[in-house]
Each structure stands twice: as C-alpha cells, then as structure tokens.
Amino acid sequence: MVEKKIRVLIAKPGLDGHDRGAKVIARALRDAGMEVIYTGLRQTPEMIASAAAQEDVDVIGLSILSGAHNTLCPQLMKLLREKGMEDVTVLVGGIIPEADVAALKQAGIAGIFLPGTSTQEIVEFIQGRASA
C-alpha cells in the first residue's frame, strides 16, 4: 500500500513580503516527500483557513517576521476551531520573541521555530506528528 503523503499548506499571513523562509521551507518539505501548497503573499487568516479546508491539509506552516504574530495566530486558530479543523497541526516559523512563545502555544500553535532552525528539524517534527 502506498503511504499517504503528508499535505502541508505554507502561508504568509499579513502585509510582509519577505518570503525567503517560506520558500525554503516549502521546498525542503517537498524534497522530504510531502505534498506542499504555497499560498503566496498577503493572506488573511480567513484565506488561510479556507485554503487549508479546501486542500484538506494535515499541517499549516505560517511564516511571520513582522511582529504581527500575536494578532494573526489567534485569529487563525479561532477560524480553524469554527470550521472543526482542530486536528490540523499549525506551526509558526520566523521572528517570534521568546516572551510570546507561551501564549502562542496556549492558543494552539503546535510548534514554533525560531531563526537558525534547520529544515531537517522541521521535517522531523512534522513526520513525528503524522506518525503519532
């Protein structure tokens, strides 16, 4: 039997256009055998939640470098709950001050990856969640 590929939505919420990290992660996950959909720039939490539903993804990876994470992440988590998508793993990568980490985890973000994280670490985290 062919194992089902893990489906990941990589999204850039907010106004920021710095997409280097999002693109590197998208490619690294694809090279690790996952099915990756990249939303492109300037996605509102609504757009991300509906794309995630439409694409039936297992994981959403948000790339945020602008400092808007405290606004954007809880909004997305609320929308996912409303859609009954609590089983989707949501990860955030980017510039997240350590002081904000606990609150984001509380809001339901499963993994927070700070600058300097290797792509392998993120691949393994996602694979670990999928097999759990």
Place this chain on the structure above:
Amino acid sequence: MSDSSDIRKKTGPIPRKPTAAEQEWERNTLVPSLGKSPERQKEFTTTSSYPIRRLYTDADLTEWDAARDLSFPGEVPYTRGIHPTMYRTRLWTMRQFAGFGTAEDTNQRFRYLLAHGQTGLSTAFDLPTLMGYDSDHPLSEGEVGKCGVAISSLADMEVLFDQIPLADVTTSMTINSPAAVIWAMYLAVAEKQGADWKKISGTLQNDILKEYIAQKEYIYPPEPSMRLVIDTFEFGMKHTPKFNVISISGYHIREAGSTAIQELAFTLRDGMEYVEWALKRGLPVDEFAPQLSFFFNAHNDFFEEIAKYRAARRIWYKAMAERYKAANPRSWALRFHTQTAGCSLTAQQPTNNVVRTAIQALAGVLGGTQSLHTNSLDEAWALPTEFAATVALRTQQIIAHETGVTNTVDPLGGSYFVEALTNEVEQAAWEYVRRIDAMGGMVAAIEKSYPQREIAEASYKYQMAVDKKEKIIVGVNEYVTPEKPIEILQIDETVAERQRTRLAKLRGERSAAEVERRLNALRKAAGGGENLMPYIYDAVKVYATLGEVCEAMRAVFGAYEEVAVT
C-alpha cells in the same frame, strides 16, 4: 543545473598560467608541504559559494591593465573610488535606519541619534505605510508601528520631522511603491519649514523593480509603477537637483538569498532599466543620471564584498558612458549606501552580531561606500533598543577614527586577490546583464520570474549547506551554548490606537470637499499621461491620506499579483 552555476562555469575563475618562479615554488615548497599537512577542505568558497584559489599572483592578472582597470581615485572607471581623496577629506555619512511606533516615537529616536553624532537620517516605515494603507485600514491590524514608523498623512510627517531642520539634515526614506506620495509629504514639510527645495538633499529608495524581484512590497503592476518612478525623476530634475530620487537597491535582493554576483548584476541591470525608461520618456541622460544612487548589502565574506563594490563602479561607468552615451562625469560615478547584512545576524548569542557587523562595515568602507548603516546586535529578534542602536553607531565611529583604514585611498588596490576577484565578479555580472537583455529587459525578466527563480535557487542551496554544516554559522550550527533571552524593544497596540484616533480627528477637521476634488484630479491625470507628482503633492497638502492617494491610483492602475515561485 541552475543558471547561477552555469554562469560561474562560463565566466568563473579566469584560466591562469603560473610563471616559472611560481611553478618552482609549487614544486619546491608547496607540494612537500601539502604532503605533510594537507589543506582543511577540498574546495574553499565564499559565502556565495564562489570558488577561491589557494594563492593569487601576477598570473591571475595577465589580462589586467592597471592604467585601464585600476586607474586613479576620482577618475574612470572609478575602481579606486569616486573621489580623489575619499575619507581623508570627508568620512562616509553615518546613516542609521530608524523608525518605530508613532511619528512622535521616531522623532525622539532621530533627535537622540543626531545628538550622538549621527550625520544623516534614515527612515524606516511600518508595513501598512510601505503597502500604501492607512493605520486604520483593516489589513493594517497588528502591523501598525511594528517594523517602522506609521505615517498616514502629512500631519504624521510634520511630527516626524518636528525640530529637525530639513535644510541642513539629509534624510533617506525607505519607501518604494508609495514613494511619490511620501516624498510629496516630505517636500511639503520642507516647504513649511522654509527650506529651499533646490538645496535640500536626501534619498528616496523608490526602487520598485527590486520589490518585484525580492522584497515584494508592490502595489501596482510594473508599467504604471515605472511611470511613477520616472515621474519622480522628472520632478526631481526640475525642482530638487540635490535629491537622490532613487536608491537602486541590491540590499533586499541579497537578503532574499541571492549570491553577491546576483546582487550586483540584478541591481545594476535594474539601474539600466530605469535609465532606459527615462530615456523613453525623453529625459536627457545627463540631467537625471546624477540623481541616481545605489544601495548594497555588506555580507560576511570580506573580500567578495569589497570586489563587488569595486566592480559595481566599473560596470556603472561603462554602462553610462558606453551604453547610454552620458557625457557628464557625474552620470558615470556610482554613489552608494551600504547596510550590513540583516540576514547574517543570528538570534543565538546575539552579542556576536556586533563582531559580524563590524567586519561587514569594514568591507563597506574598504569598498568605498558613501554612507553606511550598521545593524544592531538584537535585530534578529526585533527593532533595536536604544542601547543596541548606540553600539551599532559606535562601531562605525571606531572604524572611522581608530582603525586607520581611512588614512589612505583604496588600501587594497593592486592586491592580486582583490583585483582578480573584482575582474571575475564584474565578468559574471555582465553575463547576467546580457541574459536579461536577451529576455527583453528587466521588466520582461521579472514577468518571466527569472531573477526570482535564480534567487530562490541560491537561497535554498545556501540553507542546505548550512543544514549540512558545509558552512559554519557560529552559535547556530557550531559552538552552540545554552542562553537566556535578551531584552528587546516591544511595540504595543496602543500605537495603533493613537494612530486611529489621530486619523479620525484629521478626517474630521480637513476640508473633505477639497480632498475629494484633488483626489479626483489625480485619478483623472492617472488615466492620462501627465506627470503625477504635482497632483500627488496637491492632494497631500490638504491632508489627503496615504491610503486615499494610493487607492485613487489603484482604481486606475489596478493591483499586481505575483506568480509565486517555490
């Protein structure tokens, strides 16, 4: 195989034929030594993965002609710098990029920096401003004042430069898609202060091409965006002859993950694209070209960076003199600002960033920069605290006054390595220029996603090299130690509230009819072919907001959506 390695193969290290003396050294000294103690790596490469040889000698400069390729400072092709005496006469401008919170917050930081010996201002705007949205727009939620200062109208701009005499202080503004609007506000403040437009000086970034390529803060499609840029060229030529109407930027291209050669090539080809569009408009090259300026990154690889700046001056001279037949030496000389590489800063062991920044800044100085921003140690986490920003400024002052590197012009000139690398980097950049020419120019290349793809490829390769520890980043993939979080600058949501209140008050107090009348005039002009600067200026003068002006043009120009390349 990607194009970048393809380009390296085509133009990379020039084949060399060692002299008899060098061959003798190899036989008698090198080979026995390698037998006893082999080298640490098979291949040595720069940060950009460019191969570097063991030793550079006269064999690497057989094609090189000192009179033609090196010449003298202040003389073509400007390899040694654009001024005859460089820093012996005048140090570079120490221009620290600053901006956060409201206009009041940033005004205070500006005055603090000026009081501590900074010699020019540089304004960072927040994301809503950069995207042409007012602070009270729904898409601005969570972003107001975070990455820079929030400026929604002339009222904010007046506060930003309160008690700062624009007649004396030069100001750089990092703004692109809405550059014409922000510049109009700046000119309005200058006028209110009684500063003569003919004498004021500063720099507008205004480089939309690199936004499509790298930073992605665009509003309109390329065609109307380029029209706006050329409108500012024309306006500046007539009204503000000392203002740099554009800062053609490689910085963001590099931050997006390009190699040094790609940064150089795409930036200079962008410059050529602006020149070509201005010529199409009928502007005389020697009237607008002296107001063009450049902006490069200073990354970790010391000599590669220095070679890049030296090659940049040579390429621009050749492009202006030969390709565009400019006759005014001021059109030939490439003047540039440098910023140390934000993407090289590590969140881990942030104190180490002071060292990285110092070395990068030194490369900018040895490369002959006209102005410099040094990043702060905490910028992998947030905008800098006052403490961190002061250390960054002090770093420049130490280079200027304590190291002795300013005592002589182009101290590295004539070094076998630096001259050979300058030649190689220049040749590789020209090869990119030829490719982009063949595609029909930079706008056409962008529409084909060519530079975007090249950069994505280079950035992925770099990350893989770091992940595999082929490249060592101290504190990240080697020499890792446990650490405590550092103190960082927090921007709270009261900034957004203060901005919303101010905007509501403004919208209530200004003449709504006059604002509407002038926005209508702008819309109408946007549909025709006139220069839009006077219309934009008229609108902002009566406190039409940034968002309103940008929206008026969006209604005519439409919005740009990129095809995302991953």
